[in-house]
Amino acid sequence: MQLTINNSELFGTVKMPVSKSFGHRILVCASLSNEPTIIYGKSDSDDILATIDCLRKLGATIKETETGYQVLPLWQSLNVNALLDCKESGSTLRFLMPIVSALGAQGRFVGKGNLPNRPMDELIDTLNENGMEINYTMPYETRGQLQPGKFRIKGDISSQFISGLLMGLPLLNDDSYIIIKNELVSIDYINITLDILSKFGIEIETTKSGYYIKGNQKFITPKTIKIEGDWSAAANWVVGGAISKQITLCNLSYPSIQGDSKIVEIIEQTGAKVVINDGNISISKNELRPINIDCENIIDLVPILCILCANIDGESILTNLERLRLKESDRLNAMIALLEAIGINCNYDSKLSALHIIGGNIFGGTTLESYNDHRIVMAGAISAINATNKITILDAECINKSYVEFFEHFIILGGIIDDK
Secondary structure, eight states, rough: OOOEOOOOEEEEEEEEOOOOHHHHHHHHHHHHBBSSSSEEEOOOOOHHHHHHHHHHHHHHHHESSSSEEEEEOOGGOOOOOOEOOOOTTTTHHHHHHHHHHHHEEEEEEETTTEEEEEOOHHHHHHHHHEEEESSSSEEEEEEEEEOOEEEEEEEOOHHHHHHHHHGGGGGGSOOEEEEEOOOOOOOHHHHHHHHHHHHTTTTEOOOOOEEEOOOOBOOOSSSSEEBOOOHHHHHHHHHHHSSSSEEEESSOOSSSGGGGGGGGHHHHHHHHHHEOOOOOOEEOOOOOOOOEEEEETTTGGGGHHHHHHHSSSSSEEEEOGGGGGSSSSOHHHHHHHHHHHTOOOEEEEETEEEEEEEEEOOOOEEHHHHHHHHTHHHHHHHHHHTSOOOOSSSSGGGGGTTTTTHHHHHHHHHOOSSSS
């Protein structure tokens, strides 16, 4: 799907989709619970659909309802030899590998796109050190029974490794420790995991070096649970409102433990107008100031922050960006290429891991690669709002990985698209 987007003024109200981060974790915990769970909120994103499909293959029954899902846990029909297609979802793969290992099942994990190339060695190392025999290239096959003990893992590659362990280790027959070998990044995603685990009756103790997990725990259903609205999706419209006219977003919790909700603080730093009222967030344009933001714990916000900086006169700086290279695409190089293509000067200092962006007039008049990355597509679309000339985005259908309704919402807010 190739889209050509015109300069346009965005104004109006849209309802945010549910959070993928919450959705993955709630579906997994419900599938491991003692009794059925009713979930309010559902998603058509490719990543969530991949998790649902894999949980069904493991034996869970997940039925769509008008308002969400009904989940019957996998215990009555556990499939100990499952083919698990994770599509392009890193969360699905990294969450389920420790869980399948803890269940003693033989899972065969496959995927597509960039998923086979995304880092997994660190997670596989610690699983293999504790009773598993897992190969290091896709398709990954889990053989053996995970044993309780000490799970040593680096904390600066992916928080998803740790979240997967936190969900899997309570199932083991004795206590375990997760020992973080160096700095822990993206801790907000781990906090989401801990929050949802607590709602399902799982106790995790934070230690000086990581986490202590009691064995023989049972996932106890809360009976009903709601998936929060998605701040990762909302961040695009927060920036859109700040650089255009005014956008109001519904179905959001604020404050929220979602790390990407920090976009509100960042946008307030620029001088944009923000009004928060009973779950509705309104953002409107004002004279904007340059920003200097440490992105270590908000790495997924970087693509849209680049577009924000491109619309602010003067020099803005985004730091701690190297982990961008390990996402669905090399997002660091992708965003540098995007900024240069739309006429914005930028310079990356690799020694300091700092991207300097000189904001000003966005020329546009260019064609952007999507790199099969949903966040690059959304950033490209928002960049077109104030562009002097049209911007075309190639392979924009990869938006379905996270936010199926994105371009529908773009049009509702007044965005102008030539081709769809």
